[in-house]
Amino acid sequence: xxxxxxxxxxxxxxxxxxxxxxxxxxxxxxxxxxxxxxxxxxxxxxxxxxxxxxxxxxxxxxxxxxxxxxxxxxxxxxxxxxxxxxxxxxxxxxxxxxxxxxxxxxxxxxxxxxxxxxxxxxxxxxxxxxxxxxxxxxxxxxxxxxxxxxxxxxxxxxxxxxxxxxxxxxxxxxxxxxxxxxxxxxxxxxxxxxxxxxxxxxxxxxxxxxxxxxxxxxxxxxxxxxxxxxxxxxxxxxxxxxxxxxxxxxxxxxxxxxxxxxxxxxxxxxxxxxxx
Numbered sequence: 001x002x003x004x005x006x007x008x009x010x011x012x013x014x015x016x017x018x019x020x021x022x023x024x025x026x027x028x029x030x031x032x033x034x035x036x037x038x039x040x041x042x043x044x045x046x047x048x049x050x051x052x053x054x055x056x057x058x059x060x061x062x063x064x065x066x067x068x069x070x071x072x073x074x075x076x077x078x079x080x081x082x083x084x085x086x087x088x089x090x091x092x093x094x095x096x097x098x099x100x101x102x103x104x105x106x107x108x109x110x111x112x113x114x115x116x117x118x119x120x121x122x123x124x125x126x127x128x129x130x131x132x133x134x135x136x137x138x139x140x141x142x143x144x145x146x147x148x149x150x151x152x153x154x155x156x157x158x159x160x161x162x163x164x165x166x167x168x169x170x171x172x173x174x175x176x177x178x179x180x181x182x183x184x185x186x187x188x189x190x191x192x193x194x195x196x197x198x199x200x201x202x203x204x205x206x207x208x209x210x211x212x213x214x215x216x217x218x219x220x221x222x223x224x225x226x227x228x229x230x231x232x233x234x235x236x237x238x239x240x241x242x243x244x245x246x247x248x249x250x251x252x253x254x255x256x257x258x259x260x261x262x263x264x265x266x267x268x269x270x271x272x273x274x275x276x
Contacts, residue, residue, distance in 0.1 A: 001261075004083045006076050008067060013060035014053035014080060017074065018044030021274065023090045025052035026097030030156070030188045030196050030205060032059025038263040039092075046271060053080055055100075057195025059187075061123070068198035070206055074103040081112050090274050092117040094259055095230065096203050098239075099123055105214035109265070115218040117270060120256045122230050123239045132207070134234055141204040148200065156188045165255025167225045175261045179254040184260065212242040218244040220273045222266060224254025247273075 003011045015033050017040055025036045033052035040050040052062040055073060067073070079102060081089060089112055093101045099119035105113065128135035148155045160166075163184070164176045188196075221243075223236030230236070232250065240248035249269055254262050 002173075003061075004053075004080055006067075006079050008072075009062075010056050010062045010064045010067065010076070011078065012053050012056065012062070012076060014051055015040070016049070016051045016084075017041075018047070018049045020047045020049050021090070022049045022051060022086045022087060023092060023270075023274065024081070024083075024086065025050065026091065026093040026100050027052065027055065027058065028276045029096040029199055030191050031184075032061075032187060032190055033266045034059070035094075035184070035187055035259070038260060039267055042267050043270065048274065051080075051084070051086070055195075057192035059190050063192040063195065065192075065194055068195055069202060070099060070103040071107065073100050074107045075102045077101075078108045087112050088114040090115045090117065092119070092270065093121070094119045095122055095256065096199060099203060099206065099208055102208045102214070103213040105217075106211040108262075110214070110217050113217055115220070115273065116215065117220045117222065117273065118236075118239060119222045119259060119266070120135075120224065120227055120230055121221065121239050122203050123235065123237050124212055124242055125207045125209055126203065126230075126234075127205050129205075129207075134238070136204075136234075141201075145197070145200065149199065152193060152196070156185055160185060162228045163255060163257045164261055165224070165228065165253070165257075176257070180260060184257070209242065211262060212239065215243040215246065218273075219243050220269065221246055222251065222258065223248065224251040224256065224258045224262075226253050227254045227258075229256040 032054040036052045044050045059065045091101045098118040128137045225232050
């Protein structure tokens with residue numbers, strides 16, 4: 001089994017498919033490397049080396065009960081890149097994974113990184129503060145956490161509707177089958193409840209505005225205009241405005257789970273960006 005060991009002796013599982021230019025995928029909150037199946041298979045067959053790993057407390061990686069802060073998570077990514085000696089890497093993140101990319105770049109620089117893709121990003125800053133009035137009031141996050149603690153299974157089951165934007169005009173039923181929804185839901189069961197809670201808190205409360213200055217590489221931002229989890233105007237557009245010369249592709253009607261509901265378009269955008 002392919003594992004790396006982090007600086008504090010936590011084993012992280014990774015999958016490594018294909019050869020060629022390396023593309024490293026960073027998963028959503030409460031998800032793990034299998035979520036990238038519909039990107040890694042076609043991209044690896046298109047001549048790219050696709051690598052995805054399970055962050056600590058997720059999937060097949062160790063559940064150490066500690067290290068759930070963005071500095072440590074960024075160091076975990078750095079360990080993967082150095083141990084596999086990856087260079088000219090394209091980093092692709094979804095949701096929380098985008099925040100990990102931001103902290104990695106501000107903490108470790110761009111010497112190994114050629115470009116970055118942020119999909120449904122949680123950056124720049126979700127919490128409402130006096131200098132971030134576009135954020136969400138803290139009591140909203142506290143109520144959300146209370147629901148998660150009371151019934152984690154129901155929290156994620158009901159969250160699938162918002163994740164895929166169901167109940168609205170898009171996506172059409174054939175874009176997100178009931179089987180895909182159940183599969184996505186099962187991924188949350190493979191994550192440590194401790195990690196889920198700790199990561200939820202750091203996503204909600206961490207200010208990434210200073211980190212965005214580290215994006216000195218070509219950056220592509222993919223965001224749906226029906227994203228109810230990380231709304232386009234609060235997250236995707238503000239992130240694009242903070243990163244000079246970045247490219248923002250808005251997916252009309254797409255919700256947070258666009259890597260599944262709009263996978264063909266996502267894959268085409270990724271290929272064009274990486275090979276362009």
